[in-house]
Amino acid sequence: MLNLLSNVLAEGERGRALQDRMVLDASGCSMLAPLQTGAARFSSYLLSRARKVLGSHLFSPCGVPEFCSISTRKLAAHGFGASMAAMVSFPPQRYHYFLVLDFEATCDKPQIHPQEIIEFPILKLNGRTMEIESTFHMYVQPVVHPQLTPFCTELTGIIQAMVDGQPSLQQVLERVDEWMAKEGLLDPNVKSIFVTCGDWDLKVMLPGQCQYLGLPVADYFKQWINLKKAYSFAMGCWPKNGLLDMNKGLSLQHIGRPHSGIDDCKNIANIMKTLAYRGFIFKQTSKPF
Numbered sequence: 001m002l003n004l005l006s007n008v009l010a011e012g013e014r015g016r017a018l019q020d021r022m023v024l025d026a027s028g029c030s031m032l033a034p035l036q037t038g039a040a041r042f043s044s045y046l047l048s049r050a051r052k053v054l055g056s057h058l059f060s061p062c063g064v065p066e067f068c069s070i071s072t073r074k075l076a077a078h079g080f081g082a083s084m085a086a087m088v089s090f091p092p093q094r095y096h097y098f099l100v101l102d103f104e105a106t107c108d109k110p111q112i113h114p115q116e117i118i119e120f121p122i123l124k125l126n127g128r129t130m131e132i133e134s135t136f137h138m139y140v141q142p143v144v145h146p147q148l149t150p151f152c153t154e155l156t157g158i159i160q161a162m163v164d165g166q167p168s169l170q171q172v173l174e175r176v177d178e179w180m181a182k183e184g185l186l187d188p189n190v191k192s193i194f195v196t197c198g199d200w201d202l203k204v205m206l207p208g209q210c211q212y213l214g215l216p217v218a219d220y221f222k223q224w225i226n227l228k229k230a231y232s233f234a235m236g237c238w239p240k241n242g243l244l245d246m247n248k249g250l251s252l253q254h255i256g257r258p259h260s261g262i263d264d265c266k267n268i269a270n271i272m273k274t275l276a277y278r279g280f281i282f283k284q285t286s287k288p289f
Contacts, residue, residue, distance in 0.1 A: 090130070090276040094283065097133075097185060097192040098125040098225070098272065102264040103201045104156045106142050108149040114212050116142035117205060118163050119156070119261035120172050123269050124183055125195075130273040136179045137262050141166040144212075156259050170215055177218065185220075193284060194224040197242055197268055203286070226285045227268055234280040243267045250274045 104119035106112060117140050124134040139162050142148075148160050167175070177186075185192050196202055202224050210217050231246050232238045239245035243264060247254050252270055256263025272282070 091279055091281060093127040093276065093281060095127045095191045095193050097127055097190065098269075098282070099123070099185070099192055099194045100125055100265045100268045100272070101194050101196055101201060101224075102261045102268065103205050104158060104259065104261040105205060106145050106148065107152045107155065109151055112145055112149070114144055114209060115205065116140070116144055116209060117169055117172075118142055118148070118152075118158055120176070121262040121265050122176070122179075122194075123265045124185070125269050125272065127191075130269075130276050132266075132269055134179075134183055135262075136176060138172050138175065139163050139166045140169050140172050143168060156261075157257050169209060169213065173215065173218070180220065192220070194221065195227055195268060195272065195282075196224055197227050197264065199224075199226050199286065222286075223284050223288070224286045225282055227271065229285045230275065230280070230282055231271065234275050234278065243271070246271050 100123040102121060103117050105115040105117050107115060120136075120138050120140055122136040123132050124136075125131070126133050139158070141163050148158065148163065153159055180186050184190055194202060202221055206221060207217050209215075227246070228239055228242065231249070235249055237249070239249065244254065244258070246252075247267065247270075250271060252267075252274060255266045255270060258264070276282070
């Protein structure tokens with residue numbers, strides 16, 4: 001029985017190696033969707049083999065306790081996660097937490113300069129369960145152009161009263177740091193990374209406004225996952241219309257109002273969870289600063 005278990009675990013290693021190659025060799029989007037499908041089929045096959053090999057010993061509460069304990073430990077040691085439910089759901093991610101972020105900023109036609117962040121939402125997504133564990137959400141008082149334009153309000157749904165009297169960006173960044181510390185995200189042993197829909201939020205908007213105001217940018221804002229790139233790796237096509245295309249491609253219902261920062265974060269989290277359940281493993285897409 002133990003030899004059969006070893007064979008199944010060896011197949012698990014080959015399956016995980018296949019997924020690693022799928023991510024690392026992601027140079028052409030057209031090849032990725034078939035690879036992803038193949039990996040998903042392999043995972044289903046592996047689970048079926050595990051059930052046949054281990055039978056009642058592992059998958060039934062009436063199994064032999066000692067053997068069940070040994071088998072579970074061996075499965076966990078080979079990257080199957082802390083529970084059988086986690087193994088069935090999706091492969092382990094490379095991060096303990098994903099920090100989903102989506103700014104809304106002052107805007108007009110033609111565009112005003114400088115743009116200023118007026119909504120600052122973050123969702124803390126557990127990398128094992130892909131469930132939302134905590135939320136940071138604040139509106140920000142713009143100082144260069146304190147009066148929101150009708151175009152901005154129509155686009156984002158943010159009215160003047162929602163930003164008047166709110167903290168400045170400097171104050172909000174201080175509160176973000178406090179929230180990060182409270183959530184254990186500043187612990188060097190905890191791996192977390194921001195996730196955005198595009199590169200604009202952390203490559204352009206935040207560093208640009210911080211430079212204008214003479215504020216430092218925390219190191220944790222300097223690496224992120226662009227969900228558009230992750231989606232293209234997983235699905236083999238680029239989502240030209242962002243969240244709308246990604247929701248459509250995954251047959252998901254759009255959550256809330258487009259261009260609401262907090263609602264966009266919820267959509268990003270939902271898309272990530274769906275991709276994870278399909279076997280996709282998220283990797284950093286930004287280049288080092």
